[in-house]
Amino acid sequence: MPNQPALPLAQPGQQPAPRSAPHNLEAEQALLGAILFDNETMNRITSLLKEQHFYDPVHGRIFATCADMIASGQLADGLTLKEKFARDGGIKEIGGALYLMKLLENAAPLSTHAQSYAELIYDLALRRALIRVGGEITSLAENPPDDKDARDIIEEAEKTLFTLAEAGTANRGFQDFKTALTASINVATAAKNRGSDVSGIASGFRDLDHLLGGLHGSDLMILAGRPSMGKTALALNIAMNVARQKQKAVEAGEAEHYGGTVGFFSLEMSGEQLATRILSDFAEIESHKIRQGKITTDEYTRLADSAMMLQTLPLHVDETGGISIAHLHNRARRLKRSPSGLDFIVVDYLQLVTASGKVDGRVQEVSQITQGLKALAKDLNVPVLALSQLSRQVESRDDKRPQLSDLRESGSIEQDADIVMFVYREEYYLSRAEPEQNTEDWIKWRAKLDGVANRAELIIGKNRHGPIETVHLHFKGQFTRFSSLAQG
Incomplete structure (x- = not known):
């Protein structure tokens, strides 16, 4: 001075x-x-x-x-x-x-x-x-x-x-169109210079990135599905891919990368359970064997080596159960301002977040939560992926592929989300509908089951920025791992 x-x-x-x-x-x-x-x-x-x-x-x-x-x-x-x-x-x-x-x-x-x-x-x-x-x-x-x-x-x-x-x-008032136009051109330029159609953070799933152009700041994405469809597994795979890409870039001294620091709010599973899932996937050792201690000496060595490699993974887990939307905001903002920064948020899952203050009814509570998550995505300029349960009405249909109306308290979720995705595995339902063996129906059932084995569908039910399509993925249940089909 x-x-x-x-x-x-x-x-x-x-x-x-x-x-x-x-x-x-x-x-x-x-x-x-x-x-x-x-x-x-x-x-x-x-x-x-x-x-x-x-x-x-x-x-x-x-x-x-x-x-x-x-x-x-x-x-x-x-x-x-x-x-x-x-x-x-x-x-x-x-x-x-x-x-x-x-x-x-x-x-x-x-x-x-x-x-x-x-x-x-x-x-x-x-x-x-x-x-x-x-x-x-x-x-x-x-x-x-x-x-x-x-x-x-x-x-x-x-x-x-x-x-x-x-x-x-940040300028929260009006901005002239030139400013917005410049930002749009910068996004297109980034994608062109990268030599790919990904202008945001890469999810690690080729076809999904091709469809969405990557994960973009200020977007609220909903990943929904019935129990046992693999919502948490898919979200964790995406989080792992994002964090791993940044980790590799940092270790190699590269400034440019498609990854980022991830904040994972796990309201249902503990941090230890999430870490076990990540280790299972990374080391290719079934998670139940890890938890029960039924692993060989070679597998234990592989597990220890994997843990060493993942120590610097830029993935932060908050395992607070029943966290309020206000607390979630504050903790995300705190991480954003820390030296590690914050580039991608996962919330598992939306219905376990609580409202701040008193609200009239569950619909109003979910509305406050989804509006809060969308506001958080915009305030921090990061993509937010929130998992959501589906209503039981899916089970009453012959075709159990989910749709927007299946979302619990669907009005506010569908309205506030930029992208809504449903994970669906036909193999799960078919495996539970086995007819009497050695009959004609059983032979047809077996052929159909073989055709969908280790397959999953990621149905894009809403996409504010592009087309509505279905992405086909490979699924390895023993490692709770989703991957692009060509990589399966």
């Missing part, structure tokens, strides 16, 4: 109290003087600085007026602002138009330090906001509302602090 020269200015409109909030009136005066001296200064300082960040409201009004005039191509200096503030009582109290002229004194040497002054003013504004938030948290803790307990207050505090930390990092 450069030394601040003493400016021969009238006293500002807001006198500091014996113990006042963090502020620096001299820095505000110096910045305004630099802008009045050279209007180009406005284009060289941080765009985060706004009228409300000035401690003295008069300074804030001067800054806002300068910004408006400069943006419209007008000259903003002491003379042109004189008429703007001719009837402004606040300006009169601190010297009227004379104050504007005095701001210009010694402004020339200050203009080179304008960015430093702007950053200081913005930082002090954040510190004042932090003090205000601290006071609000203290007040809530001392006098909590009847419908909030300590955990609710902590959740609210975390949310508020995150919003404050992220203030100014």
